[in-house]
Amino acid sequence: MRRQRRPIFGLVLSLSALGVALPGAAQTLTLSEADLEPFDYRSIGPTRQSGRFVDIAVPAGQSKVFYMATGSGHLWKTENHGQSFDVLFDDEGIYSIGDLEVAPSDPNILYLGSGEANNSRSTYWGDGVYKSTDAGETWTNVGLPESHHIGRVVIHPDDPDVVYVAALGHLYSENEERGLYRTTDGGDSWEKVLGPVVEGKHIGVVDVVMNPLDPRILYAATFDKVRLPFTYDLGGPGSRIYKSTDGGDNWEMLTNGLPQGMLGRIGLDLFDGDPNIVYATIENANKEGMSDEDRYAELLGHQSSAGMIGGEIYRSDDGGESWRKVNADDEPIGGQPAYYYGQIVVDPNDADVVYVMSVSTYKSVDGGQTWQPRALGHGGDDHALWIDPEDPNHLVLGHDHGMGITWDGGANWYHPDFQSLAQFYAVGYDMSYPYRVAGGLQDNGSHMGYHTNPAGGPIRFEMWDRVGGGDGMYNVFDTCTNRYLYNESQFGPISRLDLETGERTGIRYDDPDLRWNWNSPIQVSPHDCDVILHASNRLLRSENRGESWELISPDLTKADPATLTTGRGGDGNIQYATITTIDESPLVEGLIWVGTDDGNVQVTRDGGDNWTLLNDRIPNNPEYWVSRVEASHHEPGTAYVTYTGMRRDDFRPFVYKTTDYGESWTSIAANLPQGPLNVIQEHHDNPNFLVVGSDFGVFVSVDGGGSWTAMKNEMPTNPAYDLAIHPRDDDLIVATHGRGIYIADVSALAQVTPEVMASDAWFFQPEDKVRWEGVDFASYGSSNFDGESEAEEVSLYYWLGDGAGDVTFTVYQGNMAIAEIEAPNDSGLHEVAWGMDKRRERSAAEQAEMRERFERFGRPAPEDQIRYESAEAPIGEYRVVMSVDGVERMERTVAILRDLWVDDRR
Template sequence: MKRIAYLFFCGLLSWTSINAQETPALNAEGLFGDLSARHIGPALMSGRITDLEGHPTNSRILYAGAAGGGVWRSNDGGITFNSIFDDYPQSIGAIEVDPTDPDLSIWVGTGETWTRNSVSVGKGLFKTTDGGQTWKLMGLENSERISSILVNPNNPKEVFVGVLGALWGDSEDRGVYKTADGGQSWEKILYTNATTGCADLVMAPDDPQTLYASMWEFRRTAWSFSSGGQSSALYKSTDGGATWAKIHNGFPEGKLGRIAVAVAPSNPSRLYAVIESEKNEDKGLYRSDDAGQSWEHLNKDFELTVRPFYFSRIVVSPANADKIAKAGLNGSISEDGGNTFRAIGSGVHADVHDFWFDPNDADRMYLGCDGGVYRSWDGGRGWEMVKGLPVSQYYHVAVDMQEPFRIYGGLQDNGSWVGPSQSVGGIEARDWTEVGYGDGFRVYPHPTDPNICYSEMQGAEAIWRVDLEKQQSKIIKPYPEKGSPDLRFNWNTPITTSAHQPDRLYVGSQFVHRSDDRGETWKRISPDLTTNDPAKQNQEDSGGLSKDNSGAENHCTIFTIAESPLNEKLIFVGTDDGNVQRTKDGGQSWVDLTANFPGLPKNTWAYHIEPSHFDENVVYAVFEGHTQNDHTPYVYRSKDGGLTWRSITTPQLEGFARCLQEDLANPNLLYLGTELGLYITLDGGQNWAKFTNNMPAVAVHHLTLHPRDHSLVMATHGRGIIIIDDVTPLRKLTPEMAAQEVVFMEQPASVIYEAPSFGGNAAYGEFVGDNPSRSAKVVYYLKKRHIFGPMKLEVLDSKGEKIAELTPGKSKGINIVPWNYRYRMPKVAKAKTFSRGGFAAPTVPPGVYTLRMAKGKTTYESTLELIADPASVHTAEERLAQHETAMQLYAMNEELAYLVDQLDQVSAGVSQRLEAEAPKKLKQELIGYQGALEKLREGLVVTTGDNYVGAAAPQLRERMGSLYSEVVGYAGRPSNAQMDNLALLKGELQQATEEAGQLMGQLQTLNKKLAANGLEALSFRSKEEFMEADQ
């Protein structure tokens, strides 16, 4: 016994000692319940489309694969699109519709193959056999980038896949793969070496065993790009990939780069190849009319040779072997077999990546570019944009303190934008304002001046101070000082504002620059904080066979600057070449902390640093290694100002991490953005749970938390801005709570919003971002899902009267039940048509309400406080006047309803009696009486007409209902005219009541006569019975 006690004691001791260091573990997995993300796009600029694919026979169907935004399907020829691939990596390389089962079987190869610096990463090959409802991973998990998928039209189990593979390092997972068993097993049938992948793979239209594969030698580092080499080549196989031969007869001499290849669907001998080569004079379009035996160089127009790594795609019209479309800066089309080209007209966004020709209609075609999908109805001369594809690629996001708050951020090739977090009728295209050109990155509002924001374009070519009100922008970037070296700015240059000095601005080159006057003057406050490695600074030589010095490879630059929210002199800096540096004196002296991160590979990109909001010694750092071909997430926390660091990653995390946001109320609650979505920890990083409620597996490049509204706002690189509106329930989740069956989570007082009246003008097919719910929220935790027996949730007023019955949530974890803080709609008089009044419900007054949940045999109670809208333009007295008038009219509507019910009931009773045997005189009296009832009723409710233009002249019910709904619809004092009208209607109701009373008063004598004839007395139900009944 003693021994047991001792063991128990030891156990307890070790348990407590472990837990003394850490907060108690609590995994959020399975507890998110009703907490859901909201997508606001925007889609007005859309985002990069990598691949378009149609249906072989049904022109209504079109698929668009996005660079970072998943797979979208249109069922109506490109008017509307729906996302069908949310749960899987959102970077899409290739889509293939199985020609033998085109309605249901679709293959998706993940990983974009347009290998720009910011390209995302894929994770294998997927297939659906139910039209996109469910997807299965079909292998090639390490392929990273899939360029082509081909299904044998005679045997769908035979599939060929071109894998471009890793961009940032050697990999043997590339080349051409084949399955003969529908994807259960794969054979690599063409492989060159670890640096050369398959850039394009096509199949002869008449023979599924004849394949053409373009192999491309390429490599990217954080500071360079190289396209081309001895290994790039074009191969042909005529035996289903068993053997391959180079087909270079007529090709340029020397090294080759990326090659696009296409075969004409209408002529198997006609091939086109667009070739990147050493010499400018032999680059461009080649054609073969003998199935690849020989080639002729036709054209080296700009659009044919521009940026091969980004634009190597050529598409042949299905019916016309001479009509071809080439991707490019603007894209171009040839109608004469490639001899001459016309540019694709203006109005189409730059950087065209793919085309789809309607197989049934030569005039109908589509293109995908950096700005979404475009439709053409005239063979590619005029184009219109699809406005419903929210695949915008944000790099960064910031929020301001406006009401509603605004959202600032920059996008890949689509500028910088400001938009509201909510708008009347939803967030539409017209709600967004552009605040920067080119590629946009970080945009910050001035901390206190709502009219000012700062934005930038790539490589700090411009940093703007934008006056939102006057719509003026001034370039305010820092320049090199006398005697200082050239400034090196990252493609995505860090700029940031200060929590302490509103007019302060920081910008990072290799130095930290600080301005205290909104960017008018700059002071360098650091030495070169990077490794300044000269070997990584030869960007003018970058590109390989085609020089490509856009600034995208600028390296040895500062990437993140983080001023402590608690101490303006404490600043952390992270660089793209892996340094983390700190100053505690506002930049006078700097300490290099780089060596202090255990397990971190050298030169891993320091992506994001988050100094704590609770303790200035606590700081988080996120490193991103994918440009070193390393997909490990690196997330560290220091509790001593950066001297020692501890990893807070767990194997639960998938995808490399980019950014972390510490919660502003609960220091154990952290939000982490990774390449594959959002992760949340409730216990300071001991457990991470992926958040998937309406949150796709999209790369989260940055995230921020709104300090007033508690909204987590995410910059996704492919699905626009995604928001979790209120994270407060997460703050309250504790192990103690998790152990209980039911816990109400008390909410801060809810606002009774006074919503604007008009809005919502988006056209069909245009994306409209969701608004946050304006309802009050009843929030509670359930330990287990409610499945059996009744569960009810009621709201009671201060008198204990039930005023609303809500539909309770049943899920495990967090449940959020909206309440629209309104009474029930009044019961209105039954008539031929509907009364507006019957659809209007008055808002309940501010106050404390009781929530009562009955679950099984147990009842749980909590309270919910409602407060008036702080933004209200009405005084409390005015709101009270409105409420009292509304309630008076509410009661009048119900009074009339009961009055009419009495008339109806008695009249129906009379009709019954008239069917029975009775003296003629009595019957005549009854008929006369009923006539009087009906006459009164006809003056009270409409008895003819319909609910549209056939409406009858309004009677008392309709006029009372209208006034009531008008008063209910406005939160302020009713107008004098409305009050006069109320008095008038009250008088009419009074008169009607008296008349009805007189008629009912006649019942006594009438009933006596009925009784004398053995007939049942006429009667009507009580008001209570009437109110209870449905009809």
């Protein structure tokens, strides 16, 4: 067995013998972002499945250059037809993109509308329009911060200062800033030129197209919808098509031949060769035989839209003066659901060739009279399509599983496999060597891989296994055996996967009266790995790995009938009034905390026989979606809870702590910036070390929540949707919703105390390191991902106060010094590395021979290589001494461990 890492508080206790005071209650202790820079993240993927691309922009006449915008993974640019990409817009204050446009008259000028316009339950907002004048290298926010979701940006063909922006506005609440905006000065100022108010509600604009031959002529589509945490009202009387012939000063609603009444999302496009030919894809939300009044009342009452007319395609050949429906009455086109798609694309080479984005792309070659589903043979949940105006067989497709590039009209596709865009919902880990991580992805199943390549080298995309389908959700290991993985897809289907035999067993508790969250929580009991908890609106417990279940709670939600208008929730692919998070105390069996999407926090201390609702004991309780409950590893009465207000358009951070089983709670949000919180983790050894995952990244506290510091480092701005701290390896595992998994060693952070920070020098206990001996016989694809493995070295973390002199670390094998590392001496937290090698000083004759060898080959002679011979340090234990100004200050021991588990790996 691998030797267990020394407990962190073993370090603190050993120091008490030296007269160092031990910490009692947490003291205020703030780290700077610079202090956290040594804690590097590693990006490990997965990448094969890629992620959701929502828009494509190509500079005029430069088909090998294109930009691909994502829903939550930033902006990707290629200059070589997609063979490689640079990631842009990844350090801004926002990460979700609705639309991107390149100025036709200047390829260096880009306008980016932030905030995805596909209005799903997992859609993130933006903070306005960004502009670049250097082809995407740098960006400036030029306004419209309350636009939140931007459906389309169009730029005047000759004047890049004239721009139109279709703003949907807030997703979960009403706001005036919805509408179509125009700037004539490059974004210095904006004017709303179209913003209908219908039935007292401000209506947003989802699409706008410009006549390229006469840019004064524009068509715009408004979108009347309501999304709430528990439903989606997909249409209303405010969804219409408008036309302007004077650059947006005046607008006319187009009605001749178009449906009226209750409409949903509308998409527009026109034929560049004859801009009088205009197409529209319209979600017709009317129901045959039902009056407008009754249908509108049904929508306002959040009733089901089942049985409505559905997707229709309309065409105008006279610039919108008249329209005709071109698809057959019994053949709805698009939708499924329209709020997630809604795009129509006309081939710039042929007015009769039209594509409609949907679960798969529809194609018509006769002006919309007949349609071929699944026409492209690639993709799935398609959102964007670009057709080369010089070559109709050259297409680029953006979809939920990445992008596709074809040069032969879709007969063959190239899909880049190296784009780290995984949108995780949850992450789990096991206790194998190296340990495995597994997690569920939006629309891309569940994936499992090692946290590092045991053979050394990069983590390739082929090293990941697909362990579940559907929309991947929770993946929880049996860490007692590392053999079983409990895997889930959307709305609660759970299976037990035997990782040794590959056998999968469906173990879902079948009860049609239960409601399941999109991401229904699973937990393996920390007291017995045969015991599994799974949550719907009631909590279930299995004593036999899911072979049978018992309900151990009543309905723990509010179960407000107003939120259950169709039995389980409204339209919008939602089940509501469900349990979102569970946690059984690792200290006391049967002490279980539960949170729900409708704001309840409950606790049982007797395994479910009795439950206590805690809502009225939480001060200023928002009673929003409970994103996480976390039971303490140190005190049974201590727990934490986070709420996310994202589904209420409230972006404040909410995090609370109790120390008395929920009788009272204290906010520990302290100095956390704006950003909904998804998760909180308490360190298993240090109760004052807390980590939260925000919609804008990771924040850490070393004083129990008294203060927080952003730990961004090289991680791009992205939602930290789930977190875990590995209890053996002390790695922080971050599952982002847009850029895959990141891992950072936080062992030293868990050792930070006020006494440490008050000292002039401190050497943290290093972690023992395995020297991996894995052999990799796999053949890998050439187009691949260089996921970052652990460095083959021992990290030495230390703290310095002000005014330190020279700092060195000397490694001893017995009493023989085998390595010396010079280290930075400025104040703060630092990390240097010992490469697990030993150095012997060569004799004078050996040095002369080495120097001659370098000279013989005409190479410079590095003095360090001339003077020292380097070899692997053998397996065993070493002393490491930290010296400051030549004085030995602190000593630690660290071990290089043998890799004993090569045969256990696949």
